[in-house]
Amino acid sequence: MWLSQLTGALLLGMFTSAALAGEGRLLATGGASSLEGAAGGGITPWAVLSGYGEKGEWGADVFATRVETADYRLDVAGVAAAYDNRIELSYARQRLDLGNLARDLSLPENSLSQDIFAIKVRLFGDLIYDQLPQVSLGIQHKRQKDFLIPSLVGAQRDEDTEGYLTASRLILGGAFGYNLLLNGGVRYSRANELGLLGFGGDRRDRRSVLKEGSVAVLLNRQWAVGVEYREKPDNLNFAGESDWADLFVGYFPNKHLAIVLAYARLGEIATLDDQNGAYLSVQGSF
Amino acid sequence: MLRSLCVALLALVLIGCAQQPAKDDSLYRDLGEKPGITRIVEGMLINVAGDPRIVQFFARVDIAGLRDKLVDKFCVIAGGPCVYTGDSLEESHKGQNLSPSHFNALVENLQASMDSQGVPTPVQNRLLARLAPLRGQVIGK
Numbered sequence: 439m440w441l442s443q444l445t446g447a448l449l450l451g452m453f454t455s456a457a458l459a460g461e462g463r464l465l466a467t468g469g470a471s472s473l474e475g476a477a478g479g480g481i482t483p484w485a486v487l488s489g490y491g492e493k494g495e496w497g498a499d500v501f502a503t504r505v506e507t508a509d510y511r512l513d514v515a516g517v518a519a520a521y522d523n524r525i526e527l528s529y530a531r532q533r534l535d536l537g538n539l540a541r542d543l544s545l546p547e548n549s550l551s552q553d554i555f556a557i558k559v560r561l562f563g564d565l566i567y568d569q570l571p572q573v574s575l576g577i578q579h580k581r582q583k584d585f586l587i588p589s590l591v592g593a594q595r596d597e598d599t600e601g602y603l604t605a606s607r608l609i610l611g612g613a614f615g616y617n618l619l620l621n622g623g624v625r626y627s628r629a630n631e632l633g634l635l636g637f638g639g640d641r642r643d644r645r646s647v648l649k650e651g652s653v654a655v656l657l658n659r660q661w662a663v664g665v666e667y668r669e670k671p672d673n674l675n676f677a678g679e680s681d682w683a684d685l686f687v688g689y690f691p692n693k694h695l696a697i698v699l700a701y702a703r704l705g706e707i708a709t710l711d712d713q714n715g716a717y718l719s720v721q722g723s724f
Numbered sequence: 725m726l727r728s729l730c731v732a733l734l735a736l737v738l739i740g741c742a743q744q745p746a747k748d749d750s751l752y753r754d755l756g757e758k759p760g761i762t763r764i765v766e767g768m769l770i771n772v773a774g775d776p777r778i779v780q781f782f783a784r785v786d787i788a789g790l791r792d793k794l795v796d797k798f799c800v801i802a803g804g805p806c807v808y809t810g811d812s813l814e815e816s817h818k819g820q821n822l823s824p825s826h827f828n829a830l831v832e833n834l835q836a837s838m839d840s841q842g843v844p845t846p847v848q849n850r851l852l853a854r855l856a857p858l859r860g861q862v863i864g865k
Binding site: 460461462463464465492493494495523566567610611614615616617657658659 | 823824825828829831832835845846847849850852853856857859860
């Protein structure tokens with residue numbers, strides 16, 4: 439029930455944003471779109487809200503992301519809308535193409551998909567101006583859609599809800615005169631490979647407290663370079679799950695476009711090691 | 725013993741007062757001193773004149789007077805040898821009820837002006853870092 443309400447609110451937000459979209463925030467402060475749909479970096483969310491809406495204004499974005507590793511391909515697409523620089527609703531669909539693994543093991547399915555419905559609320563602070571950094575609380579509800587393979591490898595459930603608390607601060611001139619963006623947060627989750635392999639497992643079925651964060655330097659108003667890191671749980675016996683990291687370059691030519699190119703180190707995914715590769719994300723903001 | 729210690733302490737305090745560290749005016753110099761700051765402020769005001777988001781707040785303002793006051797304000801903020809004689813920021817923005825978006829619009833006009841003056845990014849950031857804490861004296865008044 440609340441899902442359809444969320445979707446309805448999202449669509450309404452997208453629709454009205456065309457009329458009321460604000461661009462009151464400074465360039466790049468809407469971030470890019472993270473893999474789970476929330477405004478942020480690539481593999482981690484930031485405390486900022488999608489789009490460029492300030493107080494009393496709407497902001498929204500749509501995005502598409504592809505991650506290509508040695509044996510897998512992850513495609514993500516989604517939308518997000520935010521109001522009043524206070525609350526953000528987002529939806530993302532992820533599809534992991536199993537490629538070599540499906541072929542080598544003659545798996546019954548060759549891809550795993552999930553939907554992510556999420557909300558993020560700015561609790562207090564400001565990215566740039568207030569004494570306190572911007573701190574936001576997020577809730578993500580995930581629904582795995584191809585549960586056969588996850589159930590065979592020990593995953594306990596095909597949907598789950600997780601939360602994260604994250605802080606972001608832009609320090610003007612903080613990196614040898616260049617602006618420095620710091621993000622850090624904790625997540626409380628039992629999602630296996632973001633949830634693409636279900637939630638909880640035969641090794642561990644409780645949620646874990648997972649740290650994530652990123653550091654970026656803004657070379658000017660359009661270009662940012664940085665690193666991200668995200669801890670991941672290790673709930674399944676059949677394979678290890680690695681923490682994720684990436685090195686990225688972000689390009690924000692204007693308040694309507696953001697492009698992120700990254701080198702992602704995703705480690706071991708479902709028994710296949712060294713899943714490192716390219717990450718490309720394109721976001722349009724309104 | 726105690727007495728000579730007091731005298732020594734007093735002497736130290738007096739020397740300390742006499743030898744105040746020189747004011748850091750490096751940002752003022754990096755911005756091109758008074759002529760550079762004047763060009764930056766004039767460029768910002770020209771950008772504001774074409775910005776429908778905030779131009780209305782400047783409609784009944786003596787622009788030449790505003791420019792001189794802003795140049796003095798920026799000069800002081802940058803550590804330059806100027807004296808700001810205008811009203812406090814709270815006073816001069818009273819009744820305008822400026823929003824965070826209005827403030828950011830002015831920041832963008834300032835950034836665009838500094839870009840066109842060729843002010844390097846780190847120098848721009850140093851000025852912005854000194855202006856950012858003043859936002860609370862400007863918005864919502």
